[in-house]
Amino acid sequence: MKKIEEMTLEEKIGQMLMIGFPSAFYDDHIRELVTSYKIGNVILFSRNVQDARQVMDLCTDIQKEAIENTGIPAFISIDQEGGMVTRIYRGATYFPGNMAIGATKDPENAYKVGEIAGRELRTIGININFAPVMDVNNNPLNPVIGVRSYGENPEDVANFGINYIKGLQKEGVIATAKHFPGHGDTTVDSHLDLPKVNHGKDRLYEVELYPFKKAVENGVDAIMTAHILFPALEDSKVPATLSYNILTRILREEFKFDGLVITDCMEMNAIAKYFGTQKAASMAIKAGADIVLVSHTKELQIKAFENIKEAVERGDISVERIDESVRRILKMKEKYGLFDRPYPEKDKFDTTVGIEKHRKIAKAISLKSITVVKDEKKLIPLKTKNVLAISPETVPVSFVDDALMDRLSFARQFTSTFGGVEETISVNPNNREISVILEKAKDKEVVVVGTYNANLNEGQVKLVNALLQVNKNVIVVALRNPYDLQKFENVPTYVCAYEYTPLSVESVIGVLTGKYPAEGKLPVTI
Structure with missing residues (x-):
């Protein structure tokens, strides 16, 4: 395993970025970022997916290139939430989404879904799933969460989410509770603009924050931030993703979370329109984020890298702050066995991915919903x-x-x-x-x-x-x-x-x- 003392500043920053690219194969876009900027982590979207077998080949190429160019295996992530947000649907098991699982009233179903999803994703070569959504959906007009939530009761959301997390992580895939500190009570989609949640502190702790606190207590290894204003928790102009109070004081110090803090995509309008993607990249790190997600545009990915580097060089971000995140990232890559087995498990594909037994379980849960x-x-x-x-x-x-x-x-x-x-x-x-x-x-x-x-x-x-x-x-x-x-x-x-x-x-x-x-x-x- 590579030691932090042996790494250059560029290599460290590369570990703190996660990028997307446009193709279903390892293309020039990602090649340039991994080769020239030592980017260490990748997110896959529907545009990268034809079917489960092709994703497995793509993950093989990503890992091979990452290890060759950085000496460290990559986090390869995806939003495989189930239901309406399912990136791999051909050749893998298709699962009901959160609200359908919530309607079964049996948290054991969330565990089963997490376990099978974890088993299939790890076989294909994916080691982080951006799931479960742990937002409490208590607003009928919410345009972006809705059925992606387990429901409106914070205890139920926590219970179902924890079961999913345990199933997923048991199979070697990092679960990500999102969108901290809660995107459930908004009427604005943060892809389009900057939402605000105006509740007071007591209510936020009882409802929005509750499932995340429980997830931390139950060993979730990653949390994704929300691009939302919470005036009761932070200055009314700073969204959670860029807030030291929310990411460091509440999540790290108060909740004692020592897993990965990953931002939601920094190209979303809630960030890009008000702060600029590249500038916000270093702001998020100062606030306490470990991995900055830039999902689409090559120019912005390079600018984010350069912005973080310049911030360190002028002393705006300390090297200690960078090292703290890089240590956490390397530790998590080690914990999930990526240094020993970074590659997809091709020999297990036919007996694991999208098999009849898994499909039957998915169908039974769907019927119960x-x-x-x-x-x-x-x-x-x-x-x-x-x-x-x-x-x-x-x-x-x-x-x-x-x-x-x-x-x-x-x-x-x-x-x-x-x-x-x-x-x-x-x-x-x-x-x-x-x-x-x-x-x-x-x-x-x-x-x-x-x-x-x-x-x-x-x-x-x-x-x-x-x-x-x-x-x-x-x-x-x-x-x-x-x-x-x-x-x-x-x-x-x-x-x-x-x-x-x-x-x-x-x-x-x-x-x-x-x-x-x-x-x-x-x-x-x-």
Whole structure:
């Protein structure tokens, strides 16, 4: 293992940066950063992923180059949260997301998901997962967390998150509790602007901070910061990522966290617009971050490197401060066996990744999550084929969503499985679309509508309320946020699937047609 005394300043700074690049192969972008700037860590996105086997080859190349150029194996990270944020979906097991797991009311399911995800990721060559999300989602209008959270109860979020962390880390993958100190109660997406959480200190400690404190007590090895203002914890112009009070005084000193503090991406508008990505890189390190994440742009990655170096050379950041983080990084790389076995375990691939046994567990958990909130007219199970099924196709609704494989349509899948007539709508249907559908709905015995964040898309609300005027037997299936019911309380039957994925669509159709019972319970209040 390389000793810190043998490292140059450039090599140390390289260990404190994590970068993304555009290709599904080891390209010139990453080659230049690893060769010329000794960058020691990489993040993978959907753009780097074709399928699980290709990712394994890519991880092999990344490690080979990192070891050759820096003498130290790389952290290779990904956001494999499950549900709507799943970067590797071909060839690996597809898991339900957090709110679906929360709806099973059994934290053991979070452990199972963490364990299998860890086993598969480590086999492929990934050693950090940017999961679990430990934000408490108590704001129905949150545009970026929502179903990525386990729910609205801080104790449940902590409990499910800790179980996931234990399962993942047991299999040799570092878990990352995010987004500290809590992105749950915001109405602004930090990819687009700088959110603010105005709660007082007591409330923040009881709700937002609680799951993170519990995660630290239970051995989480990494925490990702949030680009959010918390006036009760820090000067009202400094977001958590750049706050010494939040990262050092609260997280390090008060919570006694000695794992890795990793920033969320510094190219997000919450940082880039107000501070500048490169300048904020050295600000985050001064605040107490160990690894600065710059996910996309080569120029900004190089400028971040140079900005940190200049800050050290002019004495703005001490060498001791740099060494403290580098020691932590090297120690964590050693703890997770990267010096002994940095490479993917190719010989285990066929017996580990995406295997039938793992898929069965994922399917069973998905089925247990489907929640029938109400069924006043006993429309479930469906007793007729004279059904109109309506839904939009999957579309990403925030910057973290993945454009899932093929455009999925709940309505199409429903009719091909069960029968009936299908109508695919846009996410915000206009009056013309709505009147065409109303005509078709009049003579149907039951209308099944899949909504997709209707609480944020007025056209869907209009459609459902208009359908209730022409047909009394309407079943609404919320295919993402469970809060849609607030917009059409008169719907007789309301079902929550918590995500719009092949897995959840199959599960919800199984419940609607009576093949399976609905066992889920709401993890949030509607």
